Amino acid sequence: MKLLFILIAAVLSLNYSLVAGELDSTRSVVLVKKQIFAHALSDQTKQSLTPKNPAKAMNLALAHTLIPIGASIALFSIGDSNVEGIQLVTATSLLVYGGLIGPSVGNFYAKDYARGGIGMGLRAAGTLMVFGHIVETIRYDNDDDATGGAPGDGLALLGTALVMGSTFWNILSARNSANAYNKKYGLSGISFGYDPITKKTSVGIGFKF
Numbered sequence: 164m165k166l167l168f169i170l171i172a173a174v175l176s177l178n179y180s181l182v183a184g185e186l187d188s189t190r191s192v193v194l195v196k197k198q199i200f201a202h203a204l205s206d207q208t209k210q211s212l213t214p215k216n217p218a219k220a221m222n223l224a225l226a227h228t229l230i231p232i233g234a235s236i237a238l239f240s241i242g243d244s245n246v247e248g249i250q251l252v253t254a255t256s257l258l259v260y261g262g263l264i265g266p267s268v269g270n271f272y273a274k275d276y277a278r279g280g281i282g283m284g285l286r287a288a289g290t291l292m293v294f295g296h297i298v299e300t301i302r303y304d305n306d307d308d309a310t311g312g313a314p315g316d317g318l319a320l321l322g323t324a325l326v327m328g329s330t331f332w333n334i335l336s337a338r339n340s341a342n343a344y345n346k347k348y349g350l351s352g353i354s355f356g357y358d359p360i361t362k363k364t365s366v367g368i369g370f371k372f
Contacts, residue, residue, distance in 0.1 A: 214350040215273045220337035224269030228334065231261030263287060266330045269337025273344045278336060285329035292322025 238254035263286050270279030296319035344350075 212348050212350060215341035215344045217338040217341040220269040220273050220341040221334065222269075223272050224266055224334040224337045227268040228261050228265035228330065231257040231265060235261065262326070262330075263290070266333035270333055270340045273337065273340035275336075275340035275343065278340060279333065282329045282333035285325050289322040289325030289329070292318050292325070296322070 235254045235257035238250055238257070241250070263283055266286070267279035267282045270276070270282070296316070
């Protein structure tokens with residue numbers, strides 16, 4: 164009887180070991196499949212993304228800044244000094260676009276909306292400072308009782324510095340925005356890979372434009 168219990172215990176222990184081994188094998192297969200699926204999904208995601216060209220980002224910022232401003236100056240200079248109607252609206256719109264939005268276009272192209280938006284905000288604030296100074300100067304000039312220099316010169320200088328500084332900052336940072344986008348999604352630079360089946364790692368260097 165004792166021998167029978169020993170044999171039953173041995174059979175149960177053997178069955179438990181076999182079941183546990185099969186479960187471990189199943190877990191390993193599932194884990195490998197998940198890793199392979201995740202790797203394939205990552206590759207599909209990368210293929211669906213378009214790399215951002217750093218040179219193109221900077222050129223877009225320059226073009227969307229200089230061309231509208233140049234066209235605006237040309238429209239303002241046509242005819243007499245009192246430009247009216249559609250010509251005035253067009254020239255003003257081009258000036259606002261080129262001065263406010265244009266420098267950030269390169270950042271927006273590289274999907275760096277934070278940097279582009281901050282630059283636009285700084286230029287808007289600087290423009291309001293300069294415009295406020297102009298209004299105060301006109302009011303001062305029309306006041307016969309006013310004495311001394313016109314108020315707000317320091318504010319105008321600060322506003323001009325904000326506009327110019329943020330303009331150069333956005334244009335020059337467009338390249339960095341594109342490079343950061345490509346690095347974030349692994350579209351260029353050094354990439355590391357792991358094969359869960361062969362358990363080997365790989366290193367690749369790729370530059371896509």
